[in-house]
Amino acid sequence: MNPALRDLVCGMPKAELHIHIEGSLEPELIFALAQRNGVALDYPDVESLRRAYAFTDLQSFLDIYYAGASVLLQRQDFYDMTWAYLERAHADRVRHVEMFFDPQTHTARGVPFAEVITGIKQALADAADRWGISGGLIMCFLRHLSEEDAMATLEQALPHRDSILGVGLDSSERGHPPEKFARVFTRCRELGLRLVAHAGEEGPPAYIESALDVLHVERIDHGVRCLEDAALVRRLAQSRIALTVCPLSNVKLRVFDKVGDHNLRQLLETGIVATVNSDDPAYFGGYINANFLAVFEVLGLGREHAHTLARNSFEAAFLPEPRKQQLLAEVDAWFA
Ligand code: ADE
């Protein structure tokens, strides 16, 4: 790839809006935390664990992802994981991050909600102090579990309401449509939480529609299957409901066979507010800039696409207006 374009893309200010913090847990840290906490793993060493990262679909990934998260027990573990991600994000010129976390993955193992959230929050606060990175937490409900379980998790979160920006919906998509979580999302909306959901990753475009119509989400995570429905594409473009697209994830989980088949370029051409993100960077082969570089190289994207994608990332962010305008101005200055 042209080195000037590479530097332009890598150095541009950007927001990351689709990162599962548990998906940033690198194999080396998994083994270090397993040792620190006396947790037994099914793999003898880092290399054999890494070799298991050959996924055939979303579920095959989730099985390993939840096993990896089993080493997280103490507040310090959540801090160390989040700090390691933030160092990488800072190196990729991430200026704002909205980070998913999966409390049910931890509370189901007896880890107190407070240990999870205080560890993550402290790392975000330290990154704000050190680098001026702004951030927020999006608590995801696991869609393979019941709505009652999600509601109980929301109850546990209430003492931490002020530390939570919004809620999302993740885990196994097929067979778990958004409407399964209608009541808990209504409650979250009443609480003033921002709303997002994974939809149209493996699931059909109808799941994107029900995330919009039933859950009233403000962004769609993935959403790449929207192109199968022309009316939905027009709706997303006109409403400026953003998609948080994760190219390397989509290839690793076989949503597309190869980066060259990815539809990011078409999504941008329809006028949809698409953004580029890493999803679970420790599992999918790269952090946010690796995702940008993969699509820029293979899809033949250029300077204008870079400018649009950087602007989209801040436009789609749940930021107070002055900070949003400040970051958009940083983008425009980079491209001036
Ligand atoms: N949890 C972590 N990554 C996910 C993804 N890509 N889709 C659904 N749930 C997830």
Ligand code: ZN
């Ligand atoms: Zn995701």
